[in-house]
Amino acid sequence: MLDLGDLMVFAKVVETESLTKAGTQLGLPKSTVSRRISRLEQHLGVHLLNRSTRAVTVTQDGALFFEYCLRSIGVLRDGERALQSRQHEPRGVVRVAVPAMLGQSLLGPLFARFLEQYPDVRLVSVVSDDAVALLKGGFDVAIGIGPLADSGLIAVKLGTTESGLFGAPGYFERKGNPQTHVELPRFDLLAAGTVDRRQRWTLHADDQAVTVEFSPKLICNDLLLLRDAAVSELGIASLPAFLCKHDLAAGRLLEVLPGWQTPELNFFALFAEPREMPVRVRSLVDFLVENLRPSLSWEIH
Secondary structure, eight states: OOOOOHHHHHHHHHHHHHHHHHHHHHHHEEEEEEHHHHHHHHHHHHOOOOSSSSSSEEEEHHHHEEEEEEHHHHHHHHHHHHHHHHHSSSEEEEEEEEEHHHHIIIHHHHHHHHHHTTEEEEEEEEEEEEEEHHHHHHTTTEEESSSSOOOOOOEEEEEEEEEEEEEEEHHHHHHHHEEEEEEEGGGGGEEOOOSSSSEEEEEEEEEEEEEEEEEEEEESSSSSHHHHHTTTTTTTEEEEEEHHHHHHHSSEEEETTOOOEEEEEEEEEEEEEEGOOOHHHHHHHHHHHHHHHHHHHOOOO
């Protein structure tokens, strides 16, 4: 069987017309170049080069074989470039876990744009707030909401969204409108959570901060449900900007105690090992960093 390395050596000798120059360019001793040429000639059963103390010239058979060598080397280089290109172009499957509050409202449209931009990528998306378990189970990346617990995972911040208190105009027509935070517990308040117990909101404005404790009318761990309950005139809810800005613009919701905000939410891309991150995963993370932040703001696109 032909040794591809011998073909490269032969082609370089023909190009340079010298065993010494070929060896220098290939990083090989002249003796090794000579031995590999002799092995190639023995394998083919023909004389490829005329060698003298002054020059190296190619024989007729050598010239014919040189043409085929160039074609073969060209094909190999094309293959090398193709593989290198694959390593820099996102392709393959990305498995991503997303929190419920983002999956339906923001990430769906962004994923569609990402797949349009990278047609060779496929996404497997699972709605789950247990990022650690899914990453340990083989997922590539998970979207987490901070503050983050110490899990040993690597985190890249995707963006921040402000939050505030909102209710429907119809609710305020029936119940009135709180003028200070002290009045809030007298209203129907809707809280995020999973346990039936008294809740606490921390409100801040500039350098001021106050705490409001209350027994909620509704407790749930789905912000979309909280938003729908507020729009349906059930009460007042703490909602992030990205989830309620369209309702606010359309008049379906009104801000309560303007200037006071509830704590902002930070979103992160979580993954286990950055040094082993494939291009397809890095491309998704970079895409979210660039495109998710504007969506999290109050700005309407």
